[in-house]
Amino acid sequence: xxxxxxxxxxxxxxxxxxxxxGRLIALPTETVYGLAADAANGEVVAQIYETxxxxxxxxxxxxxxxxxxxxxxxxxxxxxxxxxxxFWPGALTLVLPLRADAPVAxxxxxxxxxxxxRCPAHEVARxxxxxxxxxxxxxxxxxxxxxSPTTAEHVASExxxxxxxxxxxxxxIGLESTIVGLAGDHPTLLRPGAxxxxxxxxxxxxxLAAPGDGISAPGMMTSHYAPQAKVRLEAxxxxxxxxxxxFGGSNGATLDLSPSGNLREAAAHLFAYLRQMDSMAKPxxxxxxxDEGLGAAINDRLKRAAAPRD
Numbered sequence: 595x596x597x598x599x600x601x602x603x604x605x606x607x608x609x610x611x612x613x614x615x616g617r618l619i620a621l622p623t624e625t626v627y628g629l630a631a632d633a634a635n636g637e638v639v640a641q642i643y644e645t646x647x648x649x650x651x652x653x654x655x656x657x658x659x660x661x662x663x664x665x666x667x668x669x670x671x672x673x674x675x676x677x678x679x680x681f682w683p684g685a686l687t688l689v690l691p692l693r694a695d696a697p698v699a700x701x702x703x704x705x706x707x708x709x710x711x712r713c714p715a716h717e718v719a720r721x722x723x724x725x726x727x728x729x730x731x732x733x734x735x736x737x738x739x740x741x742s743p744t745t746a747e748h749v750a751s752e753x754x755x756x757x758x759x760x761x762x763x764x765x766x767i768g769l770e771s772t773i774v775g776l777a778g779d780h781p782t783l784l785r786p787g788a789x790x791x792x793x794x795x796x797x798x799x800x801x802l803a804a805p806g807d808g809i810s811a812p813g814m815m816t817s818h819y820a821p822q823a824k825v826r827l828e829a830x831x832x833x834x835x836x837x838x839x840x841f842g843g844s845n846g847a848t849l850d851l852s853p854s855g856n857l858r859e860a861a862a863h864l865f866a867y868l869r870q871m872d873s874m875a876k877p878x879x880x881x882x883x884x885d886e887g888l889g890a891a892i893n894d895r896l897k898r899a900a901a902p903r904d
Contacts, residue, residue: 628732
C-alpha cells in the first residue's frame with residue numbers, strides 16, 4: 595500500500611488514530627508538510643528526532659486548532675491576544691510562557707519554560723487536529739539538513755513507506771512560519787518567515803526586537819537546561835551524598851532513564867527526571883549514555899546541564 599493517503603474524511607480519522615496510537619504521520623500545513631506526533635507523548639516526540647536525524651533537541655512547535663486550545667498550553671499577554679486575532683489561523687508561531695499544567699511532554703519544549711505555539715490555516719491540518727482532539731508537534735517532514743517538503747511526494751521521497759503522509763496538495767506558502775517571542779519584555783523576531791516583520795510591526799504599533807547577541811535560538815548557551823544542583827557526568831556509581839540518574843539498569847540509581855537501555859525512552863524521560871531529581875536538593879551523578887543516535891542529543895543536553903555557571 596502506498597504511503598500517500600488521500601485527504602478523505604476516512605483518512606483524516608485514520609490519521610488521528612495514528613497519532614493516538616503513538617506513531618508518526620506527515621501532513622500538510624499552509625507553510626510546509628510537517629512530521630506530526632502527539633505533543634503529550636514524550637517517546638513518540640523522541641521518535642521525531644530519530645526519524646529526522648535531528649542532531650539536538652531543539653524546541654518544537656505545538657500545533658493547535660484554536661485560541662482556546664493554545665490558552666491551555668501557553669500564558670497569554672495582551673500582545674499575544676492582538677497577534678492571535680490578527681494572524682491566526684495562519685503562519686505565525688508565538689513563543690509564550692509555558693503553563694505549569696500544559697498537556698505537552700518536556701521534550702517538546704527542550705526543558706525550557708517557554709513553548710512555541712501555532713494555529714495552522716490548512717484545512718487538512720485543522721481537520722486532523724479536530725479529529726485527534728489534542729495538540730501535536732509537526733516539524734518539517736524531511737531528514738535534518740534537507741530541503742523542507744511542500745508536497746506529499748517530497749515527503750514520500752524522504753521516508754518511503756516508513757511514514758504515512760496525508761496528501762493535501764502543494765503547500766500554499768511553502769516557507770516556514772514566522773516566530774515571534776513574547777516571553778520577555780519586548781516582542782522579539784526569533785525567525786523570519788511567511789509573515790513579514792513589517793506586517794507584524796504594523797499590527798503591534800512597535801518594532802520587533804532582534805534576538806540577543808550570540809543566541810539566535812533556544813538552547814545555544816553553553817550552560818543551559820541546568821538544574822540548581824551540581825551535575826557530574828560519566829558516573830559509574832554515585833559518590834557519597836550524590837543521587838544517580840541511571841541508564842540501562844544502573845546499580846543504585848535513584849531514577850533510571852531507561853532500565854532496558856532504550857535511547858528513545860531515555861530521551862522522553864530526560865527533562866522530567868532532571869527536574870524531579872533537582873527537587874531532591876542533592877548533587878546529581880549521571881551514568882554514561884551511549885553517544886550514538888539519540889544518545890548524542892541526550893549527551894549534548896547533559897553537558898550543558900553540567901557546564902560551569904557564572
